[in-house]
Amino acid sequence: MTYSQQVKNELCHGKFSCENCQKAFVYGMLLTSRGVSNKSFTVNTENKLVADFLAENIIDLTGSIVTVQHPDFREKNKRPIYTVSLENTNDIENILKLYDKKAVLDKTSINWSMIRNICCQNSFLRGTYLSCGAMSNPEKEYHLEFCLSNESVCDDILDLLYNVDLDFRKATRGKNFIAYVKESQQIEDTLTYLGAIRSSMELMNLKIVKEIRNTANRRTNCETANIEKTVNAAVTQIRKIEYLLETKGLDFLPIELQEAAKLRLNNPDASLSELCELSPQKISRSGFNHRIKKLCTISDELRNEK
Template identity: 30%
Template structure:
């Protein structure tokens, strides 16, 4: 099971008690997963499909609890490429609601079928009266995610998206997400689809919490923490390696300066402090500046050691010029 399917499984097991939340969640799901079929005599039926059996059961129950309508459940082979990857069955589950199952009422109450100047028309976007309350906003997002949302494995990347066909719905969804405190979504195009997406880890964690996936939030945050610890350990390791490389390079330069001075001038002819620091480096080729300073008869700090090596370098440079 993928992380995305785990999240959907958790959301599909939630018990929705408020009527307005039931309607909002049903509306969000039907908006992206439902289609309308004309059966003659002006009668319509609704077909809503999903690859996830838990989601199909969840909405069959919600529709029954809210509308008192029993949706027929049909199972067929999935049409989606690689559908068996996340669900072992590889089947497609379709909820079908006919005229006798109150399809007209469902379409109107969910804001999908509207009337203007006496004519019916299909709306494009979120029916705002459905999301007038904060809990209903959360429920609508949950319905949309169960219908068209995915989230990447946080062990690999941070990405949550909704795949939306209609431009109006994509814009409304972005506004809905942005209405929550410190949340922001973006929209991009992928072929003929709108992708409403979130890539910031904090926002994704908040979105999971908003939709009610509390267990997924804990799992997500644990993975984030593990990644952060591993990243910090890697950074420190790289930093340590870089420091060691710099230390070795600096020590090699100092040894070359001292060897040059000894060859053409003699280390013993250096002033006492420079003689002492030169001999300390010769005895401890890989020691740090701090360790060199502490090894002297009268220990000195890193700054003083640096100045003395700088003086040795200056002497070595003058010797090179005179050779």
């Protein structure tokens, strides 16, 4: 199941706040889906729970006989589509009568008298999201949208969302108008507002896991860089000391430099601090660093003399 389906499944549960909320919810779904006219009533959806939930609510509101047609799963290449339909013209008349008929049939504006209460506006948007909303898998991308065929309905939905501090943006895709958000926080807030609390929490958790993973990666990168630096420095030091010993021999050096040179050559992987630990007199880091530098300087001078 996709994340988008999961959100929709969650939105098919939960009660309505007031008597009119149920009506507002169905209104949201009918206004933004195709296939509803004076004579025919078919609403298509890819989600079984959405189809069942719409049917239940229509039956509850009107007592109509509602059919939910399941997709033919033998057609593997086709997207599964569930169809909610009313076949009896009286039943169609009854559902349209529930609303100002025009409000459902005219899909170019929202009838505000249907959604005066704040709670009903919420139910309306929940219905709208079930019919034309979608979101991306948050593991890959943060994106939640409503896809509308009419621009002024899209603008009205943007206003409704803006009224509850959800700052959606508008775009076009083909002939459609898209109200969308791309910030994870806004998506969390939208899911919570619509009533998908569990999905919202899941998104929050996912974000925390992502952040931890990023921090861990950054730290590993940083450690790798430090190790590289240590190794590069060691390689240079070893090359210089080897040159020095080849040219002048170990005895050429005072005893403390001989010890430092041997330690460095015998432990090519060790960092400076580790070499100090290994030194018999437990010499300080700066003291040891000084000796290594001295060895490198002598080697450089010998090379320059040549």
